[in-house]
Amino acid sequence: NAGVTQTPKFRILKIGQSMTLQCTQDMNHNYMYWYRQDPGMGLKLIYYSVGAGITDKGEVPNGYNVSRSTTEDFPLRLELAAPSQTSVYFCASSPSTALPAQYFGPGTRLLVL
């Protein structure tokens, strides 16, 4: 099993550009999450999903959008990139039992200039 995979690994964006960060899991987990990690900080939850077609905001959703059309995929969309979105983005998934642990992808490093 590949677990949770993320693409790309690294990306440079210009201010105002848009992009989609891809996340795929092959563990048939219902729950998926997007976090951002800033230097010296813990992870902040951006969005999460409890199943296909169901998404909800986390702690820091502004400037981002998500969709969940399949169990496997949970892409994160940045519509108008801003320097404040420079960060490392992690996708995670967990099975559908009550609050189990999360399994993380390797991360996408994004630089907005």
Place this chain on the structure above:
Amino acid sequence: AQSVTQPDIHITVSEGASLELRCNYSYGATPYLFWYVQSPGQGLQLLLKYFSGDTLVQGIKGFEAEFKRSQSSFNLRKPSVHWSDAAEYFCAVGAGGNQFYFGTGTSLTVIP
């Protein structure tokens, strides 16, 4: 509001020495608690978790953690540190609505 505090930003220990990383949480109900490790350039890997039952939990790589409700703590320990344990360690609490809250992390340096 839920929060997780890791009071030590950075810790340095000698190889073979014991280790304790501190974690305090604020949560109104019985918490679900986790410790993760992050090696440079990598994602987070689960070390151990506490949901209920025995307050001393064993994890991978020889780590253990003890849940102390009276102190709102979930400290991570290892009897003898290896050079490969050098990494960033994150404590997290699971709250309702499938939301997780992470501490700011403790960076561990291991001296040969």
